[in-house]
Amino acid sequence: MIRLALSSVIALLLLAGCAKESSEEAKKQASAKESATQTLQQNLQDEKQETKTETESGSSDTQTKSSSGEAAAAEMENTLKQAESAASENISNAATEASAAVSDRIEDKKEELKESVDIDGAKLYAKCAGCHGQKGEKKALGKSAPIGGLSKESLLESLKGYRAGDLNRYGMGALMKSQVSSFGDKELEKLAEYISSLK
16 A cells, blocks of 8 residues: 555656646645645555554464463373373382282292291101101001101102092001191101101
């Protein structure tokens, strides 16, 4: 619009330069100049108003975009915080479960170790010595062969058989079962190991 107004003014000035210098013509030129000046001023004012409106509108759009960008950033930050919190909780739960599992495993191993360390074959044999002799040299109740020095494997097999009630050598199955039924596998193993060491 400014260009159009300037073109109009330039055209009028050129026309004015080419026109005759009559007073009437001079009045017309003065009137045209004044009209062109007013038009130019009005156009400039309109341009200023349009620019102001566009600036305000752009500022409003910028503010809207800015506030929606801030909202999106805040939402993203909130989502990240929630994800971090959930991950932290999952890690904490996994660590607690792993710690409990490790503690249980340690306790199991302690019990196994305690059983293997605490079980004394000599103490277990004390209740056998009355029939089999201190060194396993006697025939129990005058029926069985001496057991001292037999292999650990054969002794363990016999002891497990008596405990299960599957073995009845020399008619001693019921008596032997009552003697070894309370022994666990580790205890039977330690007992067999001790008897095999007797000479």
